[in-house]
Amino acid sequence: MAMLERVSITPMALDTDKGSQEVSWVPVSRSKPVPKVPHIFFDDGEPWLAANAYALHKLDSVVGNDIKTVASNMSHLKAYACWLEDHGVDWRHFPKRKKDRCLFQYRGFLIEQRKAGLVSSSTATSRMGAIIQFYRWAQVYGWVDRKSMWEDQSKTIQFYTSVGFSRTMSVTSSELAIPNRRRVGAALEDGLTPLTDENRAALLTFLFERGKVELYLMTMIGFFTGARSETIRTLRLSSIDNALDDPTIPSMKRIAVGPGTGVETKYDVSGALLFPAELVRQLERYAYSARRLGRQARASEEDRTLLFLSERGNAYSETSFTKLISYLREKLAEAGLDQFRDFKFHQTRATFGTQLMRLAMSALPSQVDAIVFVRDAMLHKDEATTWKYVKFIEKEPVKEALSDEFFNLYVGKVGNVETLIDKVTFNDDA
Template sequence: MARLESIRFMPHRSAILNSRVVWTPVTRGKVIDALPQIFWGNGMPWREANLWALERAASAEVDIRTVQTSATSLYAYAKWLEETETEWWDFPPRKADRCLVRYRGALIEARANGELAPSTASQRMRVVVSFYRWLKARGLLSSTLPTWQERIVGIRLVDPIGFERTIAVNTTDLSIPNRAAVGERLEDGLLPITAADRDAVLAFARDNASEELFLMLTLGFFTGMRLGSLTDLKVRTLSNAAPDPSIAGLFRLAVGPGADPPVATKFGVTGQIWITRTHLDRLEEYVHSVRRLEREAKAMPQHRDLVFLSRFGNPYAQRGSDKSVAMNVEMHAFKKLAVANGLAAMRGFRFHQSRSTFATELARIAIRAGGAVNAIAMVKEALLHKHEATSLKYIRFVEKAPAKEDVANAFTREFLGLLSRRESTADD
């Protein structure tokens, strides 16, 4: 099966020396960390895809995280190609047999079966089409091949003042529409779990998960930190925790590119995370434990200040990334065990739901204490939201909850009443 790896790319220049090809590092060449590379199941690299990733990463116009996200989508395409024994340049005259058309059908089927989110299916198809556009532009794929049909669509935009304008956008007949889902959508489209389920998950994790996973879950549920920030949390961040001037027993952890030391955050937002004294003491106890110190001894010098390290002394994720292979493996095993033990809340659970749960509980408390207006500001500050609109989603979600509960109870009473009347009629 195809695999996706990350490398540290250092540009080299070839030269002939004594009838031999010698590669020497390019002076002042741009070193690219975490450059994604795709390899086929037989170990051979997918040269065209890797060259596309390199060209984009070397450009100052594309962030490395964007390149990594695109590579993940292309990696999914590579796996499908191997599973179906299809060549990526296979474009026969019959449209239904073309590789891109068949892949589009596979994505739509996966979306219909609930295996992929609609946004994921749309993104994967969009990335693959972008890759093929690049292949054509570089002459690596014949422009005469029947890949797709181009078309132009108009998108109507309305600015805050009320003026309308239409933008013409190039698209293809391969695009997969991503229609907005009906209902409440919080950050990343994930819903929170209840406080009771949260406590049950943490109790089970304390007894059945690794100490690292348990602590990360507690931080997610009680501070709202993203996985990318958790995996980049420093020991000095804990040491530099400042007490909150207005609330006894509450501390603030400085995160973001402007913090000392810097801790990765989404959109590079600099701010402070709230944490209780008890929680902070528990983390500091772990930091100085034999278990973590053994991991620190195996780590490279630049990683030794990280709070969370794998058993091999490696970071759980690339800096600034919310994707962690090590975390995914452990979380998968933990979810499987939890569901087998009757913990239904862990079925389909995503780590980011811990953040949604924290935000929802915080919004509920804040609304009860100071109203919706103050709650928006509090949620925005605690979760380092870039826009108030994101915080407002949680406020609306909490405000609608009582009405939804009343409606559900009313429907239940009506149904039970109807059922009892039907049973009594049947007895008569």
């Protein structure tokens, strides 16, 4: 089976000063080492040279690409490499008949996997798209010499501008592309929908009663600030200690995130997240509780300032957090809460965005003001993403009223908030 390994790359150049009798390579002085670049190796140990060169090209020459984006693309190519090995097919196998070509065979395989429920619709779409993108690059840079591997077609798509106007544009699509069979109805970021008030309460109650304190607080932050998982996992003690009162909303505080704060954000966006003051108070209690200090004592020097640590004192990585959410889904299903079988943590963000947009649209003088407010609160890269929340609220048959818990936190009332967050104890590792 093909493997995906991380390799640190130091750019080298041939040293011609030593004469033609001796071959010597030296580091390129103007180039910095590139750490942990994903590389694919086949089962016999041979590297997939074209795919590995593609990873370096993506990092070096595509503006905005970071190691996470490249790693995601390479994980799709690694799955394709495993299929090639299992079927004994070369990645440049393009006979005359389309159905015999490797890409067409793999497309059929992915569709069967999707039908069987072994991969999600979005994964099948993304995987095929990543592979097509790789082959387009390989053709341009001479790794494959066949001119016509598939047929392209022009399609017209509709999109919304940052202020909500509908526009259309023509794009080139491959006949190999796998459409994402999305659910009926509107969806928000990453194709997800918010949880209902009842399901949100059920999830928080489950975590509270099972004593899953860290995950409970992380989920609370997701529901009431809209922070992404990578931001929540990298919150620091200083983040809480340095929280500032919001000058316009007395019941809210602002916590700085992004470059320079030690807290990660998508696309390295700098900004400040809105935190209900009541939630910050609860996080302060947890930060210096016996439960967390015990975890901190087991942590490495660089991780001790993290707000959330595992029972063994480790930072929550993307991998470990994904496993934690997968484990949570299993436990929710065992408890008879089948509505959470497909739960994604990012739904906490979608839930927050929907509630905040409703609040903004009811309190601010215009829809444009509401979009700008929500955009800044959620650190969206552009307003087109924020606009989806407006369209969702307009199209979905959901109740217009804000949930009591959300409203109470944002206007500084107590009400049911005590039930949600004030009864948590931090004395032991439950």
